[in-house]
Amino acid sequence: DTEVTQTPKHLVMGMTNKKSLKCEQHMGHRAMYWYKQKAKKPPELMFVYSYEKLSINESVPSRFSPECPNSSLLNLHLHALQPEDSALYLCASSQRQGSHNQPQHFGDGTRLSIL
Amino acid sequence: SQQGEEDPQALSIQEGENATMNCSYKTSINNLQWYRQNSGRGLVHLILIRSNEREKHSGRLRVTLDTSKKSSSLLITASRAADTASYFCATDPLYNQGGKLIFGQGTELSVKP
Numbered sequence: 294d295t296e297v298t299q300t301p302k303h304l305v306m307g308m309t310n311k312k313s314l315k316c317e318q319h320m321g322h323r324a325m326y327w328y329k330q331k332a333k334k335p336p337e338l339m340f341v342y343s344y345e346k347l348s349i350n351e352s353v354p355s356r357f358s359p360e361c362p363n364s365s366l367l368n369l370h371l372h373a374l375q376p377e378d379s380a381l382y383l384c385a386s387s388q389r390q391g392s393h394n395q396p397q398h399f400g401d402g403t404r405l406s407i408l
Numbered sequence: 409s410q411q412g413e414e415d416p417q418a419l420s421i422q423e424g425e426n427a428t429m430n431c432s433y434k435t436s437i438n439n440l441q442w443y444r445q446n447s448g449r450g451l452v453h454l455i456l457i458r459s460n461e462r463e464k465h466s467g468r469l470r471v472t473l474d475t476s477k478k479s480s481s482l483l484i485t486a487s488r489a490a491d492t493a494s495y496f497c498a499t500d501p502l503y504n505q506g507g508k509l510i511f512g513q514g515t516e517l518s519v520k521p
Contacts, residue, residue, distance in 0.1 A: 297450070299450075324507060333494075333514075333516070334513070334514075335496055335511035335512065335513055335514055336451065336496075336511060338508055338509075341506055341507065341508070343506075348506055349506045349508065383450055383451070385450075385451075387507065389507075390506055390507040391504060391506055391507040392507070393438040393439065393500055393504070394438065394439050394456060394458055394500075396441055396453035396456055397451075397453065397509065398453065399443075399450035399451040399452070399453075400450050401448075401449050401450040402449070402450050404448070
């Protein structure tokens with residue numbers, strides 16, 4: 294079991310749907326991350342939140358909209374996605390953004406398929 | 409862009425053998441980390457080695473770091489079928505903008521019983 298919980302585990306949606314991915318951690322971490330991972334590739338950073346504020350947006354298309362309602366929760370709102378957005382979406386957390394020598398803790402991801 | 413390079417890309421061994429994976433990187437670092445990813449799961453942190461450390465052990469894992477060559481290796485001794493997974497190195501660059509990790513391309517390890 295991981296300490297970062299992601300729901301749902303699987304999601305199939307059409308290109309016109311709106312859905313949300315959720316991530317929760319109760320380790321008191323103040324930095325949270327969204328990654329996108331394609332098969333047999335490393336994770337690609339999408340967003341970083343630090344103390345509930347968006348700190349880094351890696352030029353992600355606006356059809357992905359992150360939200361951090363509180364220090365334990367991170368959402369990723371999806372709208373009008375494209376087939377190439379099908380991937381494993383991973384959430385991670387760490388004690389502090391930029392706090393060196395601290396690992397990131399990952400959830401098991403949401404497997405997203407766009408029809 | 410991903411600066412880490414790992415080799416081999418894939419490695420197949422028998423149970424009980426040792427597995428060695430290598431990682432090279434391009435910029436100065438604060439630390440280098442190794443993660444394991446089982447099929448369909450998230451990444452699990454294995455070990456972190458700081459830039460002023462040369463070797464670190466954790467159970468059957470041994471990590472070395474050579475900052476002069478900008479390279480690291482992960483050795484898994486007495487491998488088990490349960491070690492079958494993808495292994496990624498990730499660097500924390502010295503002048504890091506916001507805690508971004510730079511991941512290598514990964515090594516896919518298969519341990520046959």
